[in-house]
Amino acid sequence: MKTVILGGGLAGVTLARLLVEKGEDVVVLEGEETIGGLCRSREEKGFTFDIGGSHIIFSRDHEVLAFMNQMIEQNREQRERNTKIFYQGRYVKYPFENGLSDLPPDDRFFCLHEYILNLIALERGDLPPPKTFLDWIYYTFGKGIAETYMVPYNEKIWNYPLDKMSLHWVDGRVPKPPVEDIIRSAIGIETTGYAHQAVFSYPARGGIASLIDAIADPVKDRIMTEFIVRSVKRTGNTWTVSDGTRTVTADHCISTIPLPILAPCIPDIPREITDAIQSLVYNSICCIGIGITGDVPPVSWMYLPEKNLTPANRISFPSGYSSFVSPPGHSSVLAEITYNAGDAIDLTRDADLTTGIIASLEEMNILKAEDVRYTTAARSRFAYVVYDSGYERTIATIRDYFDAYGISLVGRFSQFEYLNMDGVIRSVLDYVKGR
Ligand SMILES: Cc1cc2nc3c(=O)[nH]c(=O)nc-3n(C[C@H](O)[C@H](O)[C@H](O)COP(=O)(O)OP(=O)(O)OC[C@H]3O[C@@H](n4cnc5c(N)ncnc54)[C@H](O)[C@@H]3O)c2cc1C
Numbered sequence: 001m002k003t004v005i006l007g008g009g010l011a012g013v014t015l016a017r018l019l020v021e022k023g024e025d026v027v028v029l030e031g032e033e034t035i036g037g038l039c040r041s042r043e044e045k046g047f048t049f050d051i052g053g054s055h056i057i058f059s060r061d062h063e064v065l066a067f068m069n070q071m072i073e074q075n076r077e078q079r080e081r082n083t084k085i086f087y088q089g090r091y092v093k094y095p096f097e098n099g100l101s102d103l104p105p106d107d108r109f110f111c112l113h114e115y116i117l118n119l120i121a122l123e124r125g126d127l128p129p130p131k132t133f134l135d136w137i138y139y140t141f142g143k144g145i146a147e148t149y150m151v152p153y154n155e156k157i158w159n160y161p162l163d164k165m166s167l168h169w170v171d172g173r174v175p176k177p178p179v180e181d182i183i184r185s186a187i188g189i190e191t192t193g194y195a196h197q198a199v200f201s202y203p204a205r206g207g208i209a210s211l212i213d214a215i216a217d218p219v220k221d222r223i224m225t226e227f228i229v230r231s232v233k234r235t236g237n238t239w240t241v242s243d244g245t246r247t248v249t250a251d252h253c254i255s256t257i258p259l260p261i262l263a264p265c266i267p268d269i270p271r272e273i274t275d276a277i278q279s280l281v282y283n284s285i286c287c288i289g290i291g292i293t294g295d296v297p298p299v300s301w302m303y304l305p306e307k308n309l310t311p312a313n314r315i316s317f318p319s320g321y322s323s324f325v326s327p328p329g330h331s332s333v334l335a336e337i338t339y340n341a342g343d344a345i346d347l348t349r350d351a352d353l354t355t356g357i358i359a360s361l362e363e364m365n366i367l368k369a370e371d372v373r374y375t376t377a378a379r380s381r382f383a384y385v386v387y388d389s390g391y392e393r394t395i396a397t398i399r400d401y402f403d404a405y406g407i408s409l410v411g412r413f414s415q416f417e418y419l420n421m422d423g424v425i426r427s428v429l430d431y432v433k434g435r
Contacts, residue, residue: 004029004241004248006229007256009037010421011411013216013223014428015254020219022432027248028219029241031228031257034209035216038383038412039421041207042289042376046327048207049289051378053336054301054316055208057201059422060172067425069201071214077204077322081197085149085303086364093185094303095175095193096149097141100186103148111144112186118142119179132389133165140176153305156313158386159283159338166387169418200300202321211421224248229257232265234406253406254431258282258382258413259398266405273401276394280416285383286345288312288335288357291374292367296320296331310360311337311345311353333367338383350377382413 003019005012008030016026034040038052057072059065069076083094087107093099100108118141121127130136137150154162170176181191192198203210216223232253233240239253255262263269263277301316312335319331326332335357339345345353354375361367395416402409410427412419419427 001025001252002027002250003252003254004239004250005254005256006232006241006262007031007037007411007414008035008216008223008225009256009411010039010212010215011256011414011424011428012037013212013219014425015256015410015431016219016222017215018428018432020222026219026222027250028223029227029229029243029248030223030225033225035223035225036209036212038380039208039212041209042378043206044376045291045374046330047289047291047332047374047376048205048325049287049318049332049334049376050208051287051289051376052380053285053287053383054314054318054334055202055421056197056300056321057211057421058197058199059420060196061422061426063429064422064425068211068421072201072203072211075204075206075210075214077202078199079202079300079321080199082298082300083302084299085153085305086309087149087305089364091297091299091302092149095177097145097175097177097182098185098191098193100145100182101188107144107148108186111142111148112183114142114144114146115182116142130167132163133167133170133387134162136167136170137162149305152307153303153313156305156307157338158384159340159343160281160386160388164388166389166391168392169387173418204322205324207318207325229261229265231267232262232407233267252408254408254410255402256411256414259409259416262407262414270401273398276397279390279394280398281386281388281391282382282413282416283338283340283384283386284346284379284381286337286339286350286353286377286379288337288350288354289318289374289376290333290335290354290358290361290367290372291326291330292333292371293330293373294367294371296333296366309364310335310357312357312360313338315361315366330373333361335361350379353377385413385416385418387418 002025005028008028016028084091092102130139137146175194177193231242239250241248259277296317314336316334319326
């Protein structure tokens, strides 16, 4: 029995490894020159950048965390998270609700007062249950925290109206500290939110790609790169996958490639399913890596809610994750900008975007333009799944179709879910166990 796996990102290579460990025969078809998908890294001039956005290793799932850490055990750095929100020139501790004492007094009062008014309204049953993500933000945090941070930041990262987003996904994803912690933090008592991420791992050398390489190592000979899947056909129990010139046949087919790429590969896919897939919402990302001489702030990463300051929604400082990802005496910054086809960021050249980002970082006193020694830019079309209000119904229809057709969907844009690396590996483990 042979299995063809479409896509060689984290999902594809982990599937290959675990299925081979079970004694199965597999082939992975990856369209790019290198494996890794969103977890690819670029090493140039002594700097290493994760080109699909800054990646750290953390999880609540002990089995998965142990798997990831074990893969890079000989190449592992561990750090304590020191994450901030840049707000009106200040560094506010993350999560925002755990950092209220870092705000100017008027903003601190606004956030705490509105939070308390909101709690009273909730107790009295005066607030209708939230229906959208926007409602949920106000319902959970009150107007102060909502308008100071949660709404502007989320509008920036999702690049989608928050009142058109569903809220089924927020539990466990959006930090939601207990009432006591919010009050403690507002009056200046130290609290730690989102504790399962308070300590994280990162590869000492090679960036996050080295995690993928370590997973893929025993199955390297089963991976075909530069094989862009263009057609996937089923004849009885045989799958035939082709890139237009080469053909691979197998008894099982697992797809880890994004649904909007898979759909046109299937010749007899019903119109209703293509339409459903086309209606799924996602955004893209442009990542700009900047290498400088000298130091950057001793911060892991920083959220940037202010729209007028910079188009980036987050910057990270990879040189703080490991001492081997920038040359001695140098540091690095990685800026992430989400966008959609046809918008202003999409239409801006990488070079212009880079110049603009450097100028905004200079304005924030993060770096000086004269210290910049290296820059790199990369775009990923599929970055974040955006849960719009129709998502749950649409995805159920799509999954029913693929179940019946016989293609298993595993991975972030194949399941079309907001899965971090741990969620992807969990899906792979569950798939392999259930087979
Ligand atoms: C900005 C950002 C930051 C993140 N940070 C973290 C983090 O800190 N920690 C964490 O745990 N997770 C993080 N993640 C999530 C993590 O990147 C994903 O969970 C994971 O990489 C998804 O792996 P995948 O294999 O499912 O998908 P992908 O990485 O998208 O892999 C799909 C693969 O399919 C290939 N492909 C596509 N079309 C074809 C085709 N036609 N033929 C052949 N191959 C094809 C692609 O080239 C790619 O290699 C982050 C994601 C983003 C966007």
